[in-house]
Amino acid sequence: MVQYFxxxxxxxxxxxxxxxxDFYKLFEVSEVAAKALGIVPTKRGKHEGHDLPMCGVxxxxxxxxxxxxxxxxxxxxxxxxxxxxxxxxxxxxxSVVRREVVRLVSPGTIDADxxxxxxxxxxxxxxxxxxxxxxxxxxxxxxxGRCRTDQSFNLLFFxxx
Numbered sequence: 169m170v171q172y173f174x175x176x177x178x179x180x181x182x183x184x185x186x187x188x189x190d191f192y193k194l195f196e197v198s199e200v201a202a203k204a205l206g207i208v209p210t211k212r213g214k215h216e217g218h219d220l221p222m223c224g225v226x227x228x229x230x231x232x233x234x235x236x237x238x239x240x241x242x243x244x245x246x247x248x249x250x251x252x253x254x255x256x257x258x259x260x261x262x263s264v265v266r267r268e269v270v271r272l273v274s275p276g277t278i279d280a281d282x283x284x285x286x287x288x289x290x291x292x293x294x295x296x297x298x299x300x301x302x303x304x305x306x307x308x309x310x311x312x313g314r315c316r317t318d319q320s321f322n323l324l325f326f327x328x329x
Contacts, residue, residue, distance in 0.1 A: 182245040
């Protein structure tokens with residue numbers, strides 16, 4: 169658990185999907201995550217004399233669970249095993265599989281399905297009275313455009329780049 173807590177300390181605002189075999193485990197905040205995901209929390213031993221709450225999701229369904237968390241405004245750090253557990257086993261002793269955060273997911277970074285009814289967009293504003301220039305990008309399909317608003321007439325003009 170030393171490795172988990174060291175990684176978690178670097179991402180305090182994120183839920184940590186910590187890869188253990190075929191599952192991503194969530195510790196500490198598992199009650200919060202379990203409620204958000206609609207799954208039952210459990211425990212995994214003790215840490216510093218206290219029960220260690222835990223919940224987990226299968227790796228093969230992790231994108232579904234990520235979507236649920238992102239829609240509820242959670243940030244998630246994905247922590248993967250970056251070496252083969254069999255190699256670690258051959259080293260013997262109490263060796264631990266090395267892990268690193270390989271992906272950060274938040275409501276501002278998740279890619280939308282290009283065919284979805286809603287679109288993730290990013291907008292940059294430049295204010296010049298009486299009009300404003302805006303740069304708009306559709307992250308999920310790699311398209312961007314520029315538009316201009318005229319506040320005096322409440323008009324919006326858009327041109328795709």
